[in-house]
Amino acid sequence: MQEFLQLVVSGIATGGIFASLALALVLIYNAMGLVNFAQGEMAMLATFVAYSLINRGMSFWIAFPVTLVLAFGGGVVIQRLVIRPVERAPVLALVIITLGLATLVNGLAGFIWGYVPRSFASPFSPDSVDLAGVFVSYRDLGVIAVSGLVLLAVYLLLQRTTVGLTLRAAAHHPEASRLLGVQVSWMLALGWGLASAVGAVSGMMAAPILLLEPNMMQAIIIYAFAAAVLGGIESPLGAVVGGLIVGVTVNLAGAYLPGVGGDLQLAVGLAIIIAVLILKPNGLFGRAAIRRV
Amino acid sequence: MAALLELENVHAGYGPTSVLHGVSLSVPEGGVVSLLGANGAGKTTTLRAITGGVRWSGDIRFAGHSLRRMSTEDIVRRGIAHVPEGRGICTELTVDENLRLGSHLRRDGAEVQKDYGRVFDYFPVLKERRRLSASTLSGGEQQMLALARALLMRPRLMLLDEPSLGLAPIVVRSIFEIIHSINQTSQVAVLLVEQNARIALDMSSTAYVLEVGRVAVQGAGSELQGNESVRRSYLGY
Amino acid sequence: MSRIRTAPPRYWLVLLVVIFFLGFPTVISSFLASEWAQAIILAIAIMGLNILVGYSGQLSLGHGAFMALGAYTSAILVHHYKMDYLVTIPIAAVLTGLVGFLFGVPALRLSPLYLALATFALAVVSPSLIKRPAGLTGGVQGILVLQPDPPDVAREAFAFVTGTAMTSDQWIYYITLFCALVLFWLAWNLARHRPGRAMRAIRDGEVAAAASGINVAGFKTLAFGISAFYAGTAGSLLALSTGFISPDTFPVSLSIQLLVGAVVGGLASIPGPLLGAIFAYFLPIESNQWVPSQTWLPEQITSTVKNAGPAVSYGIILILIMMFAPNGIVGLIRTGYVTVNRRLRGASDPQTGQIPPDTQTV
Numbered sequence: 001m002q003e004f005l006q007l008v009v010s011g012i013a014t015g016g017i018f019a020s021l022a023l024a025l026v027l028i029y030n031a032m033g034l035v036n037f038a039q040g041e042m043a044m045l046a047t048f049v050a051y052s053l054i055n056r057g058m059s060f061w062i063a064f065p066v067t068l069v070l071a072f073g074g075g076v077v078i079q080r081l082v083i084r085p086v087e088r089a090p091v092l093a094l095v096i097i098t099l100g101l102a103t104l105v106n107g108l109a110g111f112i113w114g115y116v117p118r119s120f121a122s123p124f125s126p127d128s129v130d131l132a133g134v135f136v137s138y139r140d141l142g143v144i145a146v147s148g149l150v151l152l153a154v155y156l157l158l159q160r161t162t163v164g165l166t167l168r169a170a171a172h173h174p175e176a177s178r179l180l181g182v183q184v185s186w187m188l189a190l191g192w193g194l195a196s197a198v199g200a201v202s203g204m205m206a207a208p209i210l211l212l213e214p215n216m217m218q219a220i221i222i223y224a225f226a227a228a229v230l231g232g233i234e235s236p237l238g239a240v241v242g243g244l245i246v247g248v249t250v251n252l253a254g255a256y257l258p259g260v261g262g263d264l265q266l267a268v269g270l271a272i273i274i275a276v277l278i279l280k281p282n283g284l285f286g287r288a289a290i291r292r293v
Numbered sequence: 294m295a296a297l298l299e300l301e302n303v304h305a306g307y308g309p310t311s312v313l314h315g316v317s318l319s320v321p322e323g324g325v326v327s328l329l330g331a332n333g334a335g336k337t338t339t340l341r342a343i344t345g346g347v348r349w350s351g352d353i354r355f356a357g358h359s360l361r362r363m364s365t366e367d368i369v370r371r372g373i374a375h376v377p378e379g380r381g382i383c384t385e386l387t388v389d390e391n392l393r394l395g396s397h398l399r400r401d402g403a404e405v406q407k408d409y410g411r412v413f414d415y416f417p418v419l420k421e422r423r424r425l426s427a428s429t430l431s432g433g434e435q436q437m438l439a440l441a442r443a444l445l446m447r448p449r450l451m452l453l454d455e456p457s458l459g460l461a462p463i464v465v466r467s468i469f470e471i472i473h474s475i476n477q478t479s480q481v482a483v484l485l486v487e488q489n490a491r492i493a494l495d496m497s498s499t500a501y502v503l504e505v506g507r508v509a510v511q512g513a514g515s516e517l518q519g520n521e522s523v524r525r526s527y528l529g530y
Numbered sequence: 531m532s533r534i535r536t537a538p539p540r541y542w543l544v545l546l547v548v549i550f551f552l553g554f555p556t557v558i559s560s561f562l563a564s565e566w567a568q569a570i571i572l573a574i575a576i577m578g579l580n581i582l583v584g585y586s587g588q589l590s591l592g593h594g595a596f597m598a599l600g601a602y603t604s605a606i607l608v609h610h611y612k613m614d615y616l617v618t619i620p621i622a623a624v625l626t627g628l629v630g631f632l633f634g635v636p637a638l639r640l641s642p643l644y645l646a647l648a649t650f651a652l653a654v655v656s657p658s659l660i661k662r663p664a665g666l667t668g669g670v671q672g673i674l675v676l677q678p679d680p681p682d683v684a685r686e687a688f689a690f691v692t693g694t695a696m697t698s699d700q701w702i703y704y705i706t707l708f709c710a711l712v713l714f715w716l717a718w719n720l721a722r723h724r725p726g727r728a729m730r731a732i733r734d735g736e737v738a739a740a741a742s743g744i745n746v747a748g749f750k751t752l753a754f755g756i757s758a759f760y761a762g763t764a765g766s767l768l769a770l771s772t773g774f775i776s777p778d779t780f781p782v783s784l785s786i787q788l789l790v791g792a793v794v795g796g797l798a799s800i801p802g803p804l805l806g807a808i809f810a811y812f813l814p815i816e817s818n819q820w821v822p823s824q825t826w827l828p829e830q831i832t833s834t835v836k837n838a839g840p841a842v843s844y845g846i847i848l849i850l851i852m853m854f855a856p857n858g859i860v861g862l863i864r865t866g867y868v869t870v871n872r873r874l875r876g877a878s879d880p881q882t883g884q885i886p887p888d889t890q891t892v
Binding site: 033034035037082085086089091092093095096097099100101102103104105106107108110111218219222225226229263264266267269270273274277278281 | 583587589591636639640642643644646647648650651652654655658659661662782783786789790793840841842843844845846847848849852853856
């Protein structure tokens with residue numbers, strides 16, 4: 001029982017990592033109807049930037065917000081340079097562009113930092129604390145806390161501020177928003193910046209657990225896809241709930257299902273994606289879209 | 294005195310298809326002007342040209358400033374509120390959020406509060422349903438929301454595209470009463486596109502009748518109303 | 531006889547290309563022949579992907595997994611069951627085609643985006659899935675495939691032409707070339723006739739296609755099956771050509787490489803996959819060798835290109851092509867041809883003197 005609860009808690013922690021990346025995917029999907037296949041690679045690049053900052057002597061807790069700001073800027077730049085010129089292209093063309101972006105960012109990271117895995121120190125202490133008989137590591141708690149705070153901050157930004165309002169309006173109703181004076185194009189750029197920053201959180205939380213190398217996020221993005229699809233690709237809340245469910249499920253599957261361990265846990269992620277798409281394609285919180293003919 | 298809005302020999306179209314073939318009209322400060330005509334005559338296209346939704350040639354000037362090459366957002370920020378065909382309600386947002394989108398550009402907080410008060414006086418149902426999703430509103434209520442939202446922008450000019458479309462006659466009447474009242478009290482100019490010519494002419498100082506992309510008839514509202522042959526040929530009654 | 535005289539120049543070009551490839555190995559080294567064989571293999575896989583993406587509008591990012599299936603089928607049949615390699619090629623192709631067809635059934639319910647997502651996940655996971663049944667697949671260590679010697683007939687013909695002994699690599703080249711010719715000819719026919727038109731109608735507007743009486747579900751799953759058939763063939767040939775396969779032979783970057791080749795070459799075209807394959811295969815090799823050897827380029831650029839590697843170049847080129855030339859190389863050639871034609875023949879409207887606008891593509 002102890003072990004079970006410990007697995008659940010660490011599953012929630014990894015779920016927080018998945019949820020952050022899934023939220024980034026959902027933000028961009030809401031803005032453009034597009035799944036950004038480069039989200040994981042962008043997060044990885046941001047994490048490398050954080051790594052470099054920390055190596056130069058910055059403490060983690062200063063490098064963290066600095067990286068978020070840089071990631072935000074990077075997202076805006078990418079939207080302005082690469083996405084905006086082809087805004088009106090068919091969705092498949094945009095998907096291919098994000099794939100190109102993913103390849104490019106991955107290669108760039110490999111070029112700058114090489115492919116040798118590096119260790120990324122966790123900002124939290126390695127000790128565990130006894131919570132009602134269950135030993136929970138500070139690291140897991142830390143990841144849960146950081147992810148939770150970031151997700152909460154995004155929620156507040158989107159729902160309670162004017163900027164968030166115009167962001168949502170621009171994402172869902174671009175034409176109507178223009179007629180209300182909303183600068184839709186800049187709102188999209190902001191959306192990309194925000195998504196990039198949220199994704200960076202995912203990367204920085206993941207790096208201490210995995211080793212930091214250019215291919216680090218490739219597994220995580222699969223789990224993030226699973227989380228987003230499970231929660232409903234348009235629902236930010238769904239991304240969070242989906243992330244938690246995927247995190248816990250994958251952890252438990254790895255421990256209790258025979259033969260599923262290490263890299264085959266990824267197959268669990270794939271299985272979740274396929275199961276959701278076949279059984280309930282709109283996910284838990286998504287709405288059935290009526291296709292306009 | 295120059296008019297608030299002036300269109301001079303405007304040609305506009307979608308791709309290779311030309312819809313407007315030299316339309317000229319003007320809207321005076323605080324005036325109400327109707328743009329009438331059958332389906333496909335180009336009334337909606339005219340409004341879209343004004344707010345930059347369609348490419349045009351010729352000249353369109355608002356408060357003396359040409360609107361050529363301006364983006365929709367920038368044109369709107371100059372003080373034109375456009376309630377499009379279909380109303381453009383943001384159904385993913387609540388009623389309140391829709392209203393806030395109307396006022397989000399304004400810096401004069403106290404005046405904004407006053408306008409909210411005025412808007413809720415005109416449309417009490419919106420106050421009741423503030424927290425609900427805009428998708429739950431009926432057609433008439435959505436029209437009210439669209440108008441309220443436009444009002445909250447405190448525009449100098451409102452472009453209204455078929456406000457009566459799909460609404461019951463009694464609702465239409467009350468909405469037009471409100472539009473009239475808005476124009477009288479706030480001095481907002483109105484360019485009104487309508488198929489319901491009778492009710493439009495009742496409140497317009499000037500009217501233009503479009504036919505196949507050209508201005509076929511123009512004159513004072515009362516004039517057109519009184520002219521039986523014009524009414525029969527162009528206005529359908 | 532008159533048919534030959536009035537055949538459009540395109541047909542002559544095709545004939546020229548075929549003859550070129552037939553004769554190619556006689557003038558290049560055996561090693562180069564094996565490289566070109568791999569490019570041709572890629573072309574076959576890309577042709578398959580093209581049928582799916584370009585002609586029927588379904589995006590698959592997992593074709594590397596289908597190649598793996600074809601490769602492992604052949605390798606296992608040869609290794610465990612001692613079958614003749616050539617016999618295993620059609621078996622692998624058909625098996626993969628069937629799996630693809632079955633895959634196409636649930637794929638029907640997915641929007642293009644979700645399909646891309648699901649196939650991407652499949653591509654990422656497949657190396658792990660391959661490793662598991664280690665007894666069958668050799669696990670991490672893979673399977674060695676013995677490369678056959680050329681049969682006497684071929685050996686004699688080759689010696690007659692070139693005076694040198696034919697190597698295994700060259701023989702394998704001809705096998706792949708033969709398969710490619712058959713499959714390209716098949717694809718060309720498909721595109722020209724009913725299936726091709728139906729698929730294009732589906733790609734351009736599913737609802738309209740269905741309303742016109744086209745069996746949308748049938749053609750979409752058919753497209754998947756055919757596309758997988760091609761990928762399976764390519765995979766099987768790949769195992770033969772490289773002599774060794776392992777889970778690492780089929781990473782997700784392979785699936786992306788196929789997509790890059792398809793897009794760069796030109797979707798919904800027949801020559802596109804070949805051009806795209808040549809690009810996709812030789813770019814990494816050339817950028818590592820050719821660019822640094824160009825002494826007129828500044829040192830910084832050559833060392834950057836050399837170190838940054840194919841990934842960065844791929845990424846940039848993919849993005850640029852989708853932005854400026856979404857119809858790929860073939861599209862550029864076609865537009866160029868049309869523009870030049872117009873200038874030469876004066877295609878302006880006789881009344882207004884205006885050149886008609888370009889028709890929309892993609």
